Amino acid sequence: MSDKMKKLTVTRYNPETDSAPRTQTYEVPYDDDTVVLDALNHIKDQQDGTLTYRWSCRMGVCGSCGMNVNGVPKLTCATFLRDFEGDITVEPLANFPIMRDLVVNMSDFMEKLKRVKPWLIPKEEKSIDEGEYLQTPRQLEAYRQFSMCINCMLCYAACPVYGKHQDFLGPAAIALGHRYNEDSRDGARAERNKIIGSGEGVWECTFVGECSEVCPKHVDPAAAIQREKLANVLDKIKSFILPRGSSR
Amino acid sequence: MSAKDYRVPEPGYKDYIKPYPELWWTKKRPYLLFMVREFTALFVLLFAMRLLQGLIAISKGEAAWNAWLAGATNSVALAIGSLFALFFVLFHSITWFQAGAVVSPMRIGKFEVPPSMFVLGNMGLVVAVAAVIGYFSLGG
Amino acid sequence: MSLTDPVVHDIVLVGGGGAGIRAAIAAVEADPKLTVAMVSKVYPMRSHTVSAEGGAAGVVKTENDSFDLHAFDTIKGSDFISDQDAVEAFVKEAPRELLQLEHWGCPWSRDPDGRVATRTFGGMSTPRTLFAADKTGFHMLHALFQTSLKYDRIVRYDEQFVTSLIVHDGAVRGVTAIDLHSGKLLPIYGRAVIICTGGAGKVFPFTTNASIKTGDGMAMAYRAGVPLKDMEFVQYHPTGLPGTGILITEASRAEGGYLFNKEGDRFLSNYVPTKMELGPRDLLSRAIIEEMEAGRAFEGKHGQYVHLDLTHLGEKKINERLPFVRELATKYVGIDPVKQPIPIRPVVHYCMGGIDTDINGATPLRGLYAAGEVACVSINGANRLGSNSLTECLVFGAWAGKHAAQYVRQGGSDSSPAPESIARDEWARIERTYLQDHKNGERIATIRHEMQDAMEKGCGVYRNGETIQAARDKLLTLRERYGRISIDDRNRVFNTDLTAAIELDFMLDIALAMAEGALRRTESRGAHQRRDHKGRNDQQFLTHTIAHRTEDGPRLEYRPATITRWQPEERKY
Ligand SMILES: Cc1cc2nc3c(=O)[nH]c(=O)nc-3n(C[C@H](O)[C@H](O)[C@H](O)COP(=O)(O)OP(=O)(O)OC[C@H]3O[C@@H](n4cnc5c(N)ncnc54)[C@H](O)[C@@H]3O)c2cc1C
Ligand code: SF4
Ligand code: FES
Numbered sequence: 001m002s003d004k005m006k007k008l009t010v011t012r013y014n015p016e017t018d019s020a021p022r023t024q025t026y027e028v029p030y031d032d033d034t035v036v037l038d039a040l041n042h043i044k045d046q047q048d049g050t051l052t053y054r055w056s057c058r059m060g061v062c063g064s065c066g067m068n069v070n071g072v073p074k075l076t077c078a079t080f081l082r083d084f085e086g087d088i089t090v091e092p093l094a095n096f097p098i099m100r101d102l103v104v105n106m107s108d109f110m111e112k113l114k115r116v117k118p119w120l121i122p123k124e125e126k127s128i129d130e131g132e133y134l135q136t137p138r139q140l141e142a143y144r145q146f147s148m149c150i151n152c153m154l155c156y157a158a159c160p161v162y163g164k165h166q167d168f169l170g171p172a173a174i175a176l177g178h179r180y181n182e183d184s185r186d187g188a189r190a191e192r193n194k195i196i197g198s199g200e201g202v203w204e205c206t207f208v209g210e211c212s213e214v215c216p217k218h219v220d221p222a223a224a225i226q227r228e229k230l231a232n233v234l235d236k237i238k239s240f241i242l243p244r245g246s247s248r
Numbered sequence: 249m250s251a252k253d254y255r256v257p258e259p260g261y262k263d264y265i266k267p268y269p270e271l272w273w274t275k276k277r278p279y280l281l282f283m284v285r286e287f288t289a290l291f292v293l294l295f296a297m298r299l300l301q302g303l304i305a306i307s308k309g310e311a312a313w314n315a316w317l318a319g320a321t322n323s324v325a326l327a328i329g330s331l332f333a334l335f336f337v338l339f340h341s342i343t344w345f346q347a348g349a350v351v352s353p354m355r356i357g358k359f360e361v362p363p364s365m366f367v368l369g370n371m372g373l374v375v376a377v378a379a380v381i382g383y384f385s386l387g388g
Numbered sequence: 389m390s391l392t393d394p395v396v397h398d399i400v401l402v403g404g405g406g407a408g409i410r411a412a413i414a415a416v417e418a419d420p421k422l423t424v425a426m427v428s429k430v431y432p433m434r435s436h437t438v439s440a441e442g443g444a445a446g447v448v449k450t451e452n453d454s455f456d457l458h459a460f461d462t463i464k465g466s467d468f469i470s471d472q473d474a475v476e477a478f479v480k481e482a483p484r485e486l487l488q489l490e491h492w493g494c495p496w497s498r499d500p501d502g503r504v505a506t507r508t509f510g511g512m513s514t515p516r517t518l519f520a521a522d523k524t525g526f527h528m529l530h531a532l533f534q535t536s537l538k539y540d541r542i543v544r545y546d547e548q549f550v551t552s553l554i555v556h557d558g559a560v561r562g563v564t565a566i567d568l569h570s571g572k573l574l575p576i577y578g579r580a581v582i583i584c585t586g587g588a589g590k591v592f593p594f595t596t597n598a599s600i601k602t603g604d605g606m607a608m609a610y611r612a613g614v615p616l617k618d619m620e621f622v623q624y625h626p627t628g629l630p631g632t633g634i635l636i637t638e639a640s641r642a643e644g645g646y647l648f649n650k651e652g653d654r655f656l657s658n659y660v661p662t663k664m665e666l667g668p669r670d671l672l673s674r675a676i677i678e679e680m681e682a683g684r685a686f687e688g689k690h691g692q693y694v695h696l697d698l699t700h701l702g703e704k705k706i707n708e709r710l711p712f713v714r715e716l717a718t719k720y721v722g723i724d725p726v727k728q729p730i731p732i733r734p735v736v737h738y739c740m741g742g743i744d745t746d747i748n749g750a751t752p753l754r755g756l757y758a759a760g761e762v763a764c765v766s767i768n769g770a771n772r773l774g775s776n777s778l779t780e781c782l783v784f785g786a787w788a789g790k791h792a793a794q795y796v797r798q799g800g801s802d803s804s805p806a807p808e809s810i811a812r813d814e815w816a817r818i819e820r821t822y823l824q825d826h827k828n829g830e831r832i833a834t835i836r837h838e839m840q841d842a843m844e845k846g847c848g849v850y851r852n853g854e855t856i857q858a859a860r861d862k863l864l865t866l867r868e869r870y871g872r873i874s875i876d877d878r879n880r881v882f883n884t885d886l887t888a889a890i891e892l893d894f895m896l897d898i899a900l901a902m903a904e905g906a907l908r909r910t911e912s913r914g915a916h917q918r919r920d921h922k923g924r925n926d927q928q929f930l931t932h933t934i935a936h937r938t939e940d941g942p943r944l945e946y947r948p949a950t951i952t953r954w955q956p957e958e959r960k961y
Binding site for chain 3: 106128186
């Protein structure tokens, strides 16, 4: 690393001794290749082993290292120090309870994820011996984007609705429900929409659109939510006109 | 959910829950626009109800319609209110078209229409339709 | 009070990666009453399976392929010390498992007719590797994890760091885990334990492996008296990004990428002329090192490198088949592969060795099973073929789950509980070693860096007696110095300083087993290449290295590899 130095102001919170978070400033050497996560690792290894955060893959795919960097939710392993002018502030992802320092409690999401039934419920059961369900590249394309979610929680940190109403299912959970709804092999949209179409679901969303702005994997959860709104309305109309007809 | 499917940490230490800032909507432009939309939705609703009244009036016959029309044009406050509301409706329609663009991305052949063009195109359409209606109702 | 009340399940599963989740599902499907505790130090979808890019192999399409061909490719790739009975069983089960994943929603890439698509991987003689663009592991892991959510009997213990196995009366009874959220030690009892904790790439400095790949499960089993097998075989992947070690998948060569040296030569024609870029990884990594030593590589700020050129594939194909490669290269080295070749160099990638298991995943310790990268069955021998590993996680994960369930049904490890003192002692050990004030002790990062440095020097692509010996001696002094460490963080909640220290403790054991195995295998085979002992020695070393842990370091024995239908031959490509 070169001898360029950068100041990082980091949120500290130790539930055993602090009643509220405080900040601490560190100075780290960096060069063009240094990401925010490297800087945190440098601090932890060389200066202060008590600094606490999550990370794993360092290649932007495990979803562990989300933090608010200068107020914007980011994957810290994919955010370069070189891209910032002055000092940098690193905070835990907004809208989540802080467990310690930069580690937030995301149990809430884990529960919500399960509620949207993010697993394939086939239209027609087929045994393994009969081979794969056929799916053309075009059918795959219909949901591929929504299957790219790494559960990094940046979208939740950017969503004011979630910030105000923690009961909102939220962008990623709905996007994943939508992913299965759009899968040509699946046949359980009606079941999933009991939750996705409920008050805690898409109708909480007021289309701020920030979730899609911050999403590092271009999942575009906002689009997923709007599409589910439309699908829900159409389903309602259909079931009104054809009370017995199936919803899909 | 009854049984939790993961182990909840032992109580004892508390997670810190940050109060949500009262002025959160001033922090970012998209948040502000969002608040403006929320706030102005009321006007849009009132505007829509006014129009509905008018429609009902038409269905009731000429007298009722004239009464409604007189009410609408004689009160300055109402006229100004309606103007505001019209403005907000236009503002909301942008949002609507934005949502429309993501709900059903438009393709022309192989070309995927970008959302911004979708919105502009639709707004253009609105203006055109309004102009046509205006021409017939004023001139005709 | 720093122990929490114990919990009890039928099966305790350590690890929530590809192998772990597959095992959990297999276990609960095998027996409608049984519960599985799935314990993982990170949320399951963060497990390193998530980073696998290229694909998973299996004879799903039989047109130009057969089980025998897949078996032979694997055995030849392994330089003939995989167990051929295990390989045959593996290739036969592979297609079923890959299709099972399809039925669970994995978005495999497709052919125009709607069937799953395949590509050719290194050392495979025909296209038999299924893929989901170049995010195969990501899609597999998320499909598995999301599917696992529908089973209420898989009870997750997320962010619980397992520190040891509870062994009593010659059988495993459970594990002790630090609950990161509360910082307390939780005893989790079960009648069988399955270890699926993945590999140990982090004993090296330059690796494609995530920070969590610290060989914990291997070390825990090793300490509980279970031998480790074939630890000297560590795979270098030929194409990692210099500096970060981020992997550029073999799929980029499967899709037609070329390797060039500084002189603009496709130098592989001098090494693996018939397979070129699709040669096996050990040979390709060596070829690149040879080019570097001959002065035919580029010089950069992170040392020498060669070029992986994808420019001739065109933007459309790259976007369709290799979008993640494009994203990674653009982001981390500022190079768009559509326009420029990517700088690459060999990087530590995979542990062929691991916990000694049989085909069912059973270890010599009663009630203990293992599967995935942590285990050594062995189908990988001295060199794993790319895309066999994800499939291995599925096949052997499922079998380990099924057999553990069977074992439990037949009574399992005797249900008389293990004495509570075991967990209490474990907590006392942790507190004494780490949480008391050791003034002016050494920083763990220092010891970790010195260990990684020693391993790179001693157990690299090319090795020789002296350098391995030096690494081994260094590891012994590091072990001693480890006794004098002190960590900064003495708090309870989410103490990652503590877990990093325990991980380092595990890694020192693993590194020593690797070095010892390398020192004693005086031949060159697969990923283990000795400059002082060139060439294979089938007379003496058609064997597995079996390492037992003793107070004075590893004690090694050798066990013949199982050879059924395919006799060892010269390995030429
Ligand atoms: C970059 C990269 C690309 C790859 N690409 C391919 C490919 O294309 N094809 C292929 O076949 N293979 C590939 N591999 C190899 C393959 O991905 C791995 O071998 C495989 O995913 C390992 O899976 P696993 O389930 O054994 O372990 P992991 O996925 O590593 O999971 C380990 C689990 O154990 C848990 N754990 C570990 N220690 C503890 C502890 N102390 N306490 C509690 N829990 C613990 C972790 O939390 C995690 O859940 C690749 C590997 C890498 C690194
Ligand atoms: S939708 Fe995007 S931002 Fe939200 S969790 Fe998924 S990957 Fe992260
Ligand atoms: S460390 Fe895995 S996404 Fe950043």
